Amino acid sequence: MDTSKITTKFKELYGAEGAVYTAPGRINLIGEHTDYNGGFVLPGAIDKAIYCVIKPNGTAKVRAYAPDENPQLVSLSSEFGLEEADRPKDRWAQYIFGVCREMVKRGATIPGFDILISGDVPLGAGMSSSAALESCVGFALTDTFALSFDRLQLALIGQATEHNYVGVKCGIMDQFVSCFGKEGSLIRLDCRSLEYEYFPFDPKGYRLALINTCVAHLLGGEYNERRESCERVVAAIAKKHPEVALLRDANPCMLKEVANQVSAVDYIRAEFVIEEIQRLLDTCELLKKGDYEAAGRKMYETHTGLSLKYTVSCPELDFLNEKAKEYGVAGSRVMGGGFGGCTINLVKDELCDTFIAKTTEAYEKAFNIKPIVYNVAIKDGAKKLNV
Ligand code: GLA
Helix, strand or coil, X not given: CCCHHHHHHHHHHHCCCCEEEEEEEEEXXXXXXXXXXXXXXXXXXXXXEEEEEEEECCCCCEEEECCCCCCCCCCCEEEECCCHHHCCCCHHHHHHHHHHHHHHHCCCCCCCEEEEEEECCCCCCCCCHHHHHHHHHHHHHHHHCCCCCCHHHHHHHXXXXXXXXXXXXXXXXXXXXXXXXXXXEEEEEECCCCCEEEEECCCCCEEEEEEECCCCCCCCHHHHHHHHHXXXXXXXXXXXXXXXXXXHHCCHHHHHHCCCCCCHHHHHHHHHHHHHHHHHHHHHHHHHCCCHHHHHHHHHHHHHHHHHHCCCCCHHHHHHHHHHHHCCCCEEEECCCCCCCEEEEEEEHHHHHHXXXXXXXXXXXXXXXXXXXXXXXXXXXXXXECC
């Protein structure tokens, strides 16, 4: 993104130059809804990011501005203090406020500042625009005010912002990859221990294409409900197996033992999660061997599980998945929290153009919505920009 527009706008608004920071959105190749169950994920930071321009303003207030023409923004500017009672009304400003509050709770002193937020991570597309915003603000504040938070703490601060100020009981995947992303590598993250490994990803002869259904995806109630299902199953299993604290610790036999103690819905959701954690490990082995066709088949299995067992797909996503199968795409599935957003497709180079052309045409005909296609590149995590 060309940042000259936002630096110029910042100067026009606040009469001084500010420093520019950025943090990316993400893809996730496989391992969905596993993070809050202590399992593994395989995300990568992408070349779509949130940017901010920031400068201390010598007061105790935050003045925030978001110039994007975005229907989800109620108003474009917001001014607020940093006491708990000062919570701003606008949802976008609550992310900034939440990050500040979580930092204050961890002992930081944050003076007033001016901030302008922009970016090109599409909202509601399952690419984690909100985690990118949290990581960008967290990173910018840490650098601007010489705070002592490291990248892991910043990821945890972003996650806590979601939990306490946005109301989404998310896992750690999105914030972690936005802070730790590395060009050319996915991250195999163990969400229980938070140990991670960079996983070089350069599928020769294949492309990664995202197709956005453009169906709104706002995580909230439905997402938290999935998490509660998992927690109820863990509680049932832990009665006999107290060492089980998360679904990551459970196996299919343990799940079967509680079949009569949990609801059918909870059971099948937990079954998906246990399978998905194993599927990720199997997929990593296939990727190491360079067997992208077999890894792609795992992605289809994930889609089926997310659609039929975890029920976080929708007709639009299922349609795109079917088309991918029809055109011989190696792997395709709903990406991120679900309920709309994008499919991620691992496509052989020579198939890609036809698949995209035919699928977008058919999708538009079926739903009267023009889907958006993104070819993503895997990039670095949060950083300061020298402009
Ligand atoms: C959202 C959440 C993540 C993760 C995914 C599903 O993106 O923010 O923590 O749970 O959904 O894998």
